[in-house]
Amino acid sequence: xxxxxxxxxxxxxxxxxxxxxxxxxxxxxxxxxxxxxxxxxxxxxxxxxxxxxxxxxxxxxxxxxxxxxxxxxxxxxxxxxxxxxxxxxxxxxxxxxxxxxxxxxxxxxxxxxxxxxxxxxxxxxxxxxxxxxxxxxxxxxxxxxxxxxxxxxxxxxxxxxxxxxxxxxxxxxxxxxxxxxxxxxxxxxxxxxxxxxxxxxxxxxxxxxxxxxxxxxxxxxxxxxxxxxxxxxxxxxxxxxxxxxxxxxxxxxxx
Amino acid sequence: xxxxxxxxxxxxxxxxxxxxxxxxxxxxxxxxxxxxxxxxxxxxxxxxxxxxxxxxxxxxxxxxxxxxxxxxxxxxxxxxxxxxxxxxxxxxxxxxxxxxxxxxxxxxxxxxxxxxxxxxxxxxxxxxxxxxxxxxxxxxxxxxxxxxxxxxxxxxxxxxxxxxxxxxxxxxxxxxxxxxxxxxxxxxxxxxxxxxxxxxxxxxxxxxxxxxxxxxxxxxxxxxxxxxxxxxxxxxxxxxxxxxxxxxxxxxxxxxxxxxxxxxxxxxxxxxxxxxxxxxxxxxxxxxxxxxxxxxxxxxxxxxxxxxxxxxxxxxxxxxxxxxxxxxxxxxxxxxxxxxxxxxxxxxxxxxxxxxxxxxxxxxxxxxxx
Amino acid sequence: xxxxxxxxxxxxxxxxxxxxxxxxxxxxxxxxxxxxxxxxxxxxxxxxxxxxxxxxxxxxxxxxxxxxxxxxxxxxxxxxxxxxxxxxxxxxxxxxxxxxxxxxxxxxxxxxxxxxxxxxxxxxxxxxxxxxxxxxxxxxxxxxxxxxxxxxxxxxxxxxxxxxxxxxxxxxxxxxxxxxxxxxxx
Numbered sequence: 143x144x145x146x147x148x149x150x151x152x153x154x155x156x157x158x159x160x161x162x163x164x165x166x167x168x169x170x171x172x173x174x175x176x177x178x179x180x181x182x183x184x185x186x187x188x189x190x191x192x193x194x195x196x197x198x199x200x201x202x203x204x205x206x207x208x209x210x211x212x213x214x215x216x217x218x219x220x221x222x223x224x225x226x227x228x229x230x231x232x233x234x235x236x237x238x239x240x241x242x243x244x245x246x247x248x249x250x251x252x253x254x255x256x257x258x259x260x261x262x263x264x265x266x267x268x269x270x271x272x273x274x275x276x277x278x279x280x281x282x283x284x285x286x287x288x289x290x291x292x293x294x295x296x297x298x299x300x301x302x303x304x305x306x307x308x309x310x311x312x313x314x315x316x317x318x319x320x321x322x323x324x325x326x327x328x329x330x331x332x333x334x335x336x337x338x339x340x341x342x343x344x345x346x347x348x349x350x351x352x353x354x355x356x357x358x359x360x361x362x363x364x365x366x367x368x369x370x371x372x373x374x375x376x377x378x379x380x381x382x383x384x385x386x387x388x389x390x391x392x393x394x395x396x397x
Numbered sequence: 398x399x400x401x402x403x404x405x406x407x408x409x410x411x412x413x414x415x416x417x418x419x420x421x422x423x424x425x426x427x428x429x430x431x432x433x434x435x436x437x438x439x440x441x442x443x444x445x446x447x448x449x450x451x452x453x454x455x456x457x458x459x460x461x462x463x464x465x466x467x468x469x470x471x472x473x474x475x476x477x478x479x480x481x482x483x484x485x486x487x488x489x490x491x492x493x494x495x496x497x498x499x500x501x502x503x504x505x506x507x508x509x510x511x512x513x514x515x516x517x518x519x520x521x522x523x524x525x526x527x528x529x530x531x532x533x534x535x536x537x538x539x540x541x542x543x544x545x546x547x548x549x550x551x552x553x554x555x556x557x558x559x560x561x562x563x564x565x566x567x568x569x570x571x572x573x574x575x576x577x578x579x580x581x582x583x584x585x586x587x588x589x590x591x592x593x594x595x596x597x598x599x600x601x602x603x604x605x606x607x608x609x610x611x612x613x614x615x616x617x618x619x620x621x622x623x624x625x626x627x628x629x630x631x632x633x634x635x636x637x638x639x640x641x642x643x644x645x646x647x648x649x650x651x652x653x654x655x656x657x658x659x660x661x662x663x664x665x666x667x668x669x670x671x672x673x674x675x676x677x678x679x680x681x682x683x684x685x686x687x688x689x690x691x692x693x694x695x696x697x698x699x700x701x702x703x704x705x706x707x708x709x710x711x712x713x714x715x716x717x718x719x720x721x722x723x724x725x726x727x728x729x730x731x732x733x734x735x736x737x738x739x740x741x742x743x744x745x746x747x748x749x750x751x752x753x754x755x756x757x758x759x760x761x762x763x764x765x766x767x
Numbered sequence: 768x769x770x771x772x773x774x775x776x777x778x779x780x781x782x783x784x785x786x787x788x789x790x791x792x793x794x795x796x797x798x799x800x801x802x803x804x805x806x807x808x809x810x811x812x813x814x815x816x817x818x819x820x821x822x823x824x825x826x827x828x829x830x831x832x833x834x835x836x837x838x839x840x841x842x843x844x845x846x847x848x849x850x851x852x853x854x855x856x857x858x859x860x861x862x863x864x865x866x867x868x869x870x871x872x873x874x875x876x877x878x879x880x881x882x883x884x885x886x887x888x889x890x891x892x893x894x895x896x897x898x899x900x901x902x903x904x905x906x907x908x909x910x911x912x913x914x915x916x917x918x919x920x921x922x923x924x925x926x927x928x929x930x931x932x933x934x935x936x937x938x939x940x941x942x943x944x945x946x947x948x949x950x951x952x953x
Contacts, residue, residue: 157602188595192462193606202604208593210465211606213488216458219450223462223470224593226446227420231595249458252451402787402794402802402921428806511806572829573787573802575794653829660827734832 153177155186159203166359166366168323169197169265173204175333176236176263179340180207189232190224192217194246196238197271215246218253221260232343234261239280240270243303247279250309254349257314261339262351264305266320266381267358275361279303282380287361302380306353310386316348318387322355324373328383334397341395348389355381400575405540405565406431408576409473409499412547414439415581419468420446422459424478427511428567429501432473445584453478457485464494465605467592469551469584473499475567476517477508479525486560487526490622491607493591495554497547498532498562501570504730512730513567513653518707521564522681529619531626532560533633534681536651540574542678548579555587557629564680566703568653568732626682635678636687640666644673646745647691649712650701651677653732658701660735665742672742680708688715697750698722701738703731706757713756721750724760768823770908771831774898775816775848776840776861781895785838786817788899791917792909793821801829814843821908836905838898840864840881849874857905859898859944877901877947884939890929893936900940904948911941 155177163169180186186207193201195214202209212220217235225233242250242264253260269287270276276289280302284293310318317339321332332354339350355377357369364372403411410432413421421440423433433449440447446463450456456472463470474482479500489496502517504510519525521534533553537543543565550561596602609615639659641647650658655676665672675691677684692698697720700709706724713722725741727733751759772789776782786802793800804817818834820826835856839845841864852858854873863882879901885893903911918933 187597187599190466190593190595199608202606206602208596208602209604209606210462210492210593211604211608212461213458213484216454216461216485219455219458220462220465222448222455223420223422223459223464224466226448226459227463227466227468227470228594248451249455252455256448400794402790402800567806568803568829571804571806573790575800656826657828657830659825663824663827732828732830734830735828736832 153181155180155206157204157206161204162200163197164360166357166369167197168354168356171323171329172263172265172332172354172356173201175329175336176234177205178333179337180205182337183340183344185232185340185344188230189234190228192221192224192233192235194235194237194241195272196241198236198238198265199272201236215241215244216249217241217246218249218258218260218262222253222256222258225258225260229259232261232340234263234340236263236265238265238271239267239278243279243305251312254309254351255312255314257316257348259343259346260349261343262349263336263339264351264353265356266305266353267356268377269358269361271358271361275358280305282376304381306351306386309351314349315351315387316389317342317350317392319385320353320355320381320383322373322378322383324355324357324370337397338392338395341397342392345391345395347391353381355383400577402573403540403544403576403578404431404573405543405570406501407435408540408544408578409547409563410435410439411578412544413471413497413551414443415579416548416551417469417582417584418445418471418551419584420463420470421472422448422450422456422463422470423472424450424453424456424474426475426478428503428513428570429473429475429478429499431570432499453481454484457482460496460498461485461489461492461494464489464496465492465592466594467587467589469497471497471499473501475501475503475511476505476514479517479520483520483526486532487528487530488607490526490530490532490560491528491618492605493558493622494605495558496560497550497554498560500562500564502564502566504728510730511567513703513732514728514730515564515566515652515654515703516705516707516728517564518680518702518704521562522683522711530622531681532562533557533629533679534562534564535678536564536680537569537678538652538656538676539569540572541576543569544576544578546678553633557625558591559625559629564652566653630682633679634682634684634686636684637676637678639674639676641673641675641691643671645671645696646673646699646742647695648672648674648699648701648738649677649688649708650674651680651708654701654703657733657735658738661738661742664735664739670742670746677708683711683715685711685715688712689717692716692719696720697745699738699741699745700724700756701733702726703733704728706760709756718752721752722756723750724756726760768908769826770821770836770906771834772819772821772836772838772902773816773831773834773848774819774838774840775814775844776838778815780840781892782815782840783817785895785899786819788914788917789819789821789909791921792913793819795917795920796909796913798823798908799826801826803829814841816844836902838902840894840898842866849876857902859901861894861898875905875951877904877944879940879943879947881940884943885936888932888935888939890932893932896933896936897940900937901944903937903941904944911937
């Protein structure tokens, strides 16, 4: 009888609710990695998630943890409120680039500057997904979106914001890296980064953020496979992968 | 406990601490800043949470987050800062979590000035944030009342899972008066069945949100809030009466405008005029019933406010046109002196009052000299 | 009974504290009292003032339009409040800082060289207490003793060593004003 190897299992940190994400969107992958990490660290019971406004607005339906739903961009402030009164809980925000890098830039910068013990999962897919693919602060130069129909003109519409690099300059930040979700190898690296970001919080080592380059096949108007290629060929050159800040204490974390 | 001389803003801060305040989030703005400053020392001293947020937006959402865990949480601000908080206020109302907020009002609109005003009555009482919701709004007129109402506001906010807001003007915030502090209450977290504080012990997970994508579900939520509001209206109306027993003219004023009117009432009484004062303490829920009752036995009302007649409309709704309602207001940070209100009382006793012209229009004509 | 007092001067002349001391004394002797400052940018280097209302009933307005009692520690305050005074009221003027006499004859204007008296005692900061002492010559509801007790009871411990000089300033101001009153024809 042939032996079968279990290669995939639905994480227990997930509820039974099917996700609403589009086919080929990497939000599902990112969710999965977070759920696996919560399970592996055995912190599901004490985790409180903060959902954003954007495509991942319904994140609270998918994780089997307590969850709150923040106003657009304010997740880091809401998470600050929770974590400060419940310092022994694990609090994470899950935010897209419209939420974190546009309307919520003030909240994320100051949560990072204060060194809040929070874990932030930041999905960078270069556009506003939920409202139908408008230009985001992360939209690439020349990229066509529904609100930059002639392609993003940096002369009039400004330049992309490199969030991970920017936040890494702040002293309150313990861990700040960028990973990509476009192939299995990078997904494994992303998971490891997410694990370290939660370990950073569990050990009280300061603010931790993982920026994840993600796809948006629907709004980009590409097949899922082509959108993965787009991440590799266009997103990564503009948003280099790497560790922008890893404090000494965090470097010593063994997982 | 003996009386001490307390500044309004600092008294509010200490009273909140004694009521079991576990977390405060705020941002500096005159004339409210002493609340923030005082708590920056007092909260850490007690091992409690104090954060000076990056903005009022940050502050209100920190309040929102902490409120979701079920702790006693508060923020304070002044008019322009409250405008910024309106987003979070609507979310907090929609999520049905308790929070206490303090608005030390100043002259507006816009940047305005930092002088005492009551121009945020409508914003506080009749919404301000989007959607259908009503916060409980209390209007203290003295330092002692501010202390007493802070303690009450935490209880009310928790009892009704609602926002309880204190609106006071810069006068009450900046004024010092002898006042007595309540005893320090120990921190006691309620054992709420809604708080998102981690599903420890493997309880069922909880989600707190203001999203009801299905309109029918949102409407059910709206109805739930309204039914709760009906209970609040039945049980929580508060006001103070002065010289109403034989009054022929009744002044209605809240906060500083109310206490300035008290001086005028005393002088008018000394001159033999039968005038009384009704000072609403809850402006939301509004004391409709007592005004309706008074309308059946007095000759006229005079509404005095430090705005353009925002509460005036609520008084008129209660009076239902049965007797004339007159108005006297000062705006922009100007505090009326008692003699201004006294001369309004004299005017009302001497001239025939008309219900045909809107009291605000009549007042506006009388203000032409400014 | 109700008495309203306005104390006005440059920021740094101890205007707000002078009002607070009177408020403490009123509170300690069982009276109702309010103290309210002018606040905000106008206090940065400009004139500052506070209003104290003392009464034996619930106080209405904490502000007063025509005060019966005023301390003016500088010329701008003298100019501002002299016309606003209630007829028959008492205006204590810091003579050291003004170059004119009274314009009104229906107000008791008492000129007191507060700076000189304070300097004689050995502390320029006591200008406010000299003026408060002078004001008490026109107020029967709060006595010199009440103010002394209030200072003793409410001055922070680190300032307690300043009490004797404060008492002296109050007394000198009071006595100076008394002598001025004696000059007023009956």
